[in-house]
Amino acid sequence: MGEENKARKPHVLIFPYPGQGHINPMLQFAKRLVSKGVKVTLVTTIFLSKSLFSDPSAASIDLRTISDGFDEGGYGQAGSADVYVPTFRSVGSTSLTSLIKKLVDTGYPIHALVYDGFLPWALDVAKQFGIPSAVFFTQSCAVNSVYYHVSRGLLQLPLPGPNVYLPGLPSLQVSELPSLVCLYGSYPAWFDVVVDQFSNVDGADWMFFNIFYELEKEVVHWMSKFWKVMTIGPTIPSVYLDRRLGNDKDYGMNLFKPNTGACMSWLNGKPKGSVIYASFGSFALLEAEQMAELAWALKGSNYYFLWVVRETEEAKLPNNFIEETSEKGLVVTWSPQLEVLSHESIGCFLTHCGFNSVLEALSLGVPMLAMPQWTDQGTNAKYVEDVWGIGIRARPDEKGIVRRTVIEQCIKELLIEGEKGKEITKNAIKWKNLAKRAVDEGGSSDKNMDEFVANLLSDLRVSVFE
Template sequence: MSPPRPHFLVLTFPLQGHIAPALRLARRLLAAAPDVLVTFSTAEAAHSLMFPAKSTEHGGDDPRLEFRPFSDGTEAGDSRSSDDDGDAGSLTTKMASFHAAGARGVAGLLDALAARGRPVTRVVYTLLLPWAAGVARERGVPSALYWIQPAAVFAIYHHYFNGHAAGVVAEHRHDPSFVVEIPGLAPQTIGDLPSFLTDSTDPSDALHSIFTTIRDLIESLDKERPRATVLVNTCQELEAGALAAMGAHDVLPVGPVLPSGDEEAAGIFEHDDARYMEWLDTQPASSVVYVSFGSLSTMAREQLDELLRGLEESGRPYLCVVRKDIKAALGEAEAAEMVGERRLRNGVAVEWCDQVRVLSHAAVGCFVTHCGWNSVLESVASGVPMACVPGMSDQRVNAQLVVRDWRAGVRARVDGGGVLRAAEVRRCVDEVMGDSEAAAEVRRMAGEWKRAVAEAIGKGGSSERNLVAFVDGARSDF
């Protein structure tokens, strides 16, 4: 009897920033060997947004890829947001329900796949699913964490939750300039640490349950024997030092994990029509400022007004993402006034777009970004320098990597109320796209990192070798 084919169950939390890199990894696993099978699974609410009106069993032209949702026992709230109404109790209850019901749902999915003659041989799960490894272990299936943030962030969490610097951070968390020493990393200021370690440790904080979920995830890795396997969406060339500081795990950098060819990963947002690409075709090379703050960040009227005014005053063409939910919060009339053609003389506003295609376009010369890790990697891979406006979670660390370590961007300063003012927008755009020697150096470094990343993910590159080794290693699981 021939052994079963390698079959990876890729599990992800139901947020766009998790779904995109997880689905991209699923397709990379398929490409690594012709006999690989993959089942991609997220919670039912997000699954229904990904596939609102079509069959969800197979992954397009490749029958080796299936999409199967897992039950989370509830409607799981809004898959676009991790916080209902700013109330700590409601999110804590929601996350507890998600953890318990999700574990049951994935256990049932594993059993159902085995009963169909398609047994899973390795579970791969993203962060915020600390129970996934336990469910796999109960059924004798090896697992691997897919870390979709930088290695530096994992190293910070690892050392924090293993007794290093937690007391120091707690004592000085209101002093953003205080410097913390973390093994294997350059000195970090409190203000540049992941926000969940400085803003969400108190049980009364709205996002405290995210802090505890990350803690549980880091602690669960210590239960894996002999060592936990951690795939990281980065490459050796970008984060050599941080990768070495990630602790006693089998760490495999396999990124940047990008879309295969022209095929973008499915998601829970609908793209605008492709007219924005036609508009880009009419613009000179490296002339356009692209602006997007991701799938979760909110934007009040004052911030949107300052942002658009700064872009207009920069005198450069721009493409700005203003999500549908942000426009809805403004109200129909006000949204029409703010992002209508009369206001946007030099630019175009879209509700969502194919970001990889935009960043890959020759006309784009600067990315004003919230510094979500997916956005950072997509920009690096495209050679587009960044103006960094970090907000929450890992984004402050990501901005530090872009500006300090890679020198491929500049850091924007917000005012005391957290607003990015028009003058600062103009300054950052000019420091990336202007004629100064410093701007030219930022652009040069962006080009250098683009070449380094292309080598890492190309045939025989460091990340490509690691992914093939992971797939080959999975064959020893059975």
């Protein structure tokens, strides 16, 4: 009986690109699947498995490793995307094939593969085994629509400008497109990664997006004409949305150890809505001049601030800045971002607009001050300000630097109770409620996940009883 039950339980392999911004949403999606009676195995690289700080909330998910060709140092060992990406494709394909065979041989066959859009070769591996597959996009529908149009030659590069019009999207200035497109040729290896997401996408059985339908319904509707599109987000820990997964308050696997105690005890002593939270994620690099402008803007604003500056970036801080601002500010190397954003003392989020950060702030009703850096962030910032109305953009000068006076003015607009600040706060609350509703039982995202699980169970019943 035990063997029979093991065979009947659907088993899904989840395969994110090995980066924090890709692991987090796909791991959270995995936890949702487990709650619906699915066995889940998460695949990561050998190097990354040795580098992760794990949380008990992810214990219900099996972790398996494959090689990316750089088992001792991962991306850092490769030294560049030009080396890492093709090696991962070559070595990873062989390693993933071996893992799937091993799982089959040990009595845990795979009933579906959910792979990161950055890893389209995983779909080719799944096809060899006849495994149904879903591509999981960790960036927005709008951004991926742009990449799709480029991949199919429907958007010619370099762009003539000044505006681009695509189905289901607002009019976009060239500068509001993903930087890999508007600054064509800037990072050729990463450009190939984002465009190649669509090289074989027509062969995927499902297309998952980490959004909820209301967030981008026009472009979702357009995409649904071609593919089986399912909006399954926002995939953030359950405590902050529907609370159906018990004490699920962390993604579960972190590449950086957060300074949780220091952050939360410092915030606890601050008045409601009085703190600027500033973080540029796990990957973005600020130039030293931009770092200085931001530092002096935070000091000059005279508001409390909590600023995440990764250890590798600390040398760019102005001399004695931490000491000179110790009464108003706290600088940490990493933070428990969801706990921070949900704290009542936070008044606004100064962010690079990585899509995970945007979704987290939106889901928690926190107004945003957008300072996009590269890739999808400029498009996300456009949506934050002009489409969703939940923040404002701090605009750079002709040198590409956002000056301290601009940042200070934006902070005042958000935190002083003027008409613009009130409207942004009102919109932030509206989107927070819509995000919660989407993942609540019977919400749009929850229904899509139920449909996916039902498809797996239906196929499984056929294979068991034939």
